[in-house]
């Protein structure tokens with residue numbers, strides 16, 4: 393959950409926090425302590441609120457920090473308003489704990505809760521239908537990750553996916569003047585630059601058949617996602633919220649229809665609308681086979697994979713926006729990065745318009761340390777990762793400084809990784825974008841390398857992001873091809889980065905950023 397400067401200083405944010413605290417209190421009164429051991433335990437509404445409140449108190453420091461210390465447990469890095477949920481803050485061994493204890497610290501409960509509460513899994517479904525879907529999902533969940541990890545986490549698969557997306561080919565068609573609108577989380581990027589789901593060719597089929605899908609996707613993300621996470625009821629009579637829910641229903645329908653066609657095709661049946669299925673991606677094919685093997689109803693396949701579509705797009709596209717914005721607006725950075733990528737992004741400057749003739753995707757990750765360090769700095773500035781796990785059986789963990797902490801069974805544990813990202817003790821001048829902040833000299837080779845250090849943009853342990861390699865390559869590729877082909881100036885005369893407000897992972901811009909794009913002038 394995000395905590396920003398803005399939150400600690402602006403009066404509206406203080407109001408937001410006060411409202412959150414009130415909501416937290418009420419939800420604890422009405423729902424607190426009601427969870428019991430079962431097949432899957434729902435994430436209580438108050439857990440995300442407690443994470444936000446803890447992160448807020450930590451970053452605000454001063455009296456807030458002192459209030460928080462009242463809730464500090466025997467280890468300095470564990471906080472909790474009650475033992476039903478403990479927050480690991482700056483917990484040195486968080487990766488080891490989340491990896492080693494993965495059987496006791498479950499990912500599934502929080503994921504299933506999001507499917508039901510946020511992605512609309514249960515909308516218009518009976519209890520019997522939901523029970524069946526849960527039964528099947530418990531069988532499918534592990535095998536379903538396999539194709540995703542193979543393509544999105546593995547180096548080769550991710551390189552091939554980005555290659556197929558033909559980022560240079562798309563970048564050449566960028567419009568000459570465009571606006572990144574407030575709340576859009578980079579919608580224009582998704583329309584003009586990114587392929588909505590690299591490697592998922594059926595997404596093109598999806599887009600062709602559902603031209604409003606992208607609009608609906610962002611409407612859902614902006615208008616309803618954060619509210620549903622904290623348990624706002626779907627009957628809330630607010631127009632934007634109801635429109636967001638209608639958009640979510642259309643997205644789910646589109647995904648269900650898509651999986652129905654894949655299933656018909658794989659079973660040799662006539663395909664709805666006579667759709668051409670020859671370019672359906674490996675991941676969708678494999679996932680449908682797994683769903684079929686375990687008898688998952690087709691409607692549920694689409695709804696589960698709507699969450700995957702969201703995971704693929706919501707964060708990467710917003711991050712791509714911030715990355716490009718920082719590259720162009722940070723003095724002297726653009727020429728340095730152009731020099732660094734020049735060997736790997738070859739441009740024919742004499743063609744009209746100039747075009748990229750060769751594009752070395754692996755080299756952008758391995759041989760462009762400043763580009764990569766700038767991306768890590770963008771994660772630090774604009775991404776707030778959180779890990780949430782359900783504690784099934786009691787676990788005693790060591791925080792890396794010798795102190796032991798007991799996590800009680802049937803409770804929740806979380807790690808707001810982002811809260812440390814603005815701590816001056818770890819990152820001097822935390823509010824300044826420093827492109828080479830993550831650059832180090834490798835002890836053995838003497839080469840400059842970008843290293844994450846304590847940054848954890850992908851979460852932690854077993855449930856760490858399954859799209860991390862793909863996302864990173866995708867964003868590097870977008871930035872490298874945009875800066876190789878385009879010059880950009882602020883429309884208002886001076887660069888001004890938009891403010892940030894909490895999003896659903898990556899920060900949202902609080903205002904428009906208007907820029908003028910011109911084809912790059914080569915000296």
Ligand code: HEM
Pocket residue numbers: 499503540544700703704705707708711775777778779780849850851852853854855856857858859860862863864897
């Ligand atoms: C910049 C872009 C992205 C960021 C910052 C990001 C961040 C995250 C974070 C913080 C988590 C939670 C990890 C935890 O619980 O500890 C997560 C989970 C996940 N992400 Fe991403 N993600 C990005 C892009 C993607 C992409 C492109 C995919 C494509 C498939 C993806 C798929 C997933 C999946 C499937 C999970 C759930 C993992 C699990 O439950 O085991 N993400 N992501």
